[in-house]
Amino acid sequence: MLPLAVAGLYAVMSLLTFCVYAWDKRAARLKRSRVPERTLHGWSWLGGWPGALLARHYLRHKSSKKEYKLPLWLSVAGNLLFFSALLWLCNP
Numbered sequence: 001m002l003p004l005a006v007a008g009l010y011a012v013m014s015l016l017t018f019c020v021y022a023w024d025k026r027a028a029r030l031k032r033s034r035v036p037e038r039t040l041h042g043w044s045w046l047g048g049w050p051g052a053l054l055a056r057h058y059l060r061h062k063s064s065k066k067e068y069k070l071p072l073w074l075s076v077a078g079n080l081l082f083f084s085a086l087l088w089l090c091n092p
Contacts, residue, residue: 006086010047017048021055028061037068044075 020043024035044052052072055061 003090006083010050013043013047014049014051014054017043017051018055019051020048021052021061022059025055025059025061037071041071041075044072045078047079049076049079 017040020035020040024040027034040052049072053076056072
């Protein structure tokens with residue numbers, strides 16, 4: 001069984017990532033300083049990809065930017081591979 005801490009880490013990172021997306025969306029609307037896309041992708045790579053996907057859907061943020069999709073989906077695939085490897089190592 002995978003440690004509960006890993007699931008907690010993904011939940012916390014997803015919540016934080018969603019908040020960063022919401023912050024950036026608000027900044028865009030107010031014409032203020034934005035969060036760099038590299039930072040948004042970094043949060044996704046650190047386990048926040050579920051929050052990034054939810055933010056894209058519910059906040060309609062970065063949803064129409066085609067050049068943003070590939071790095072996001074690469075972070076999803078990378079995280080799923082990492083998660084699968086953890087499952088495999090923890091459950092021989």
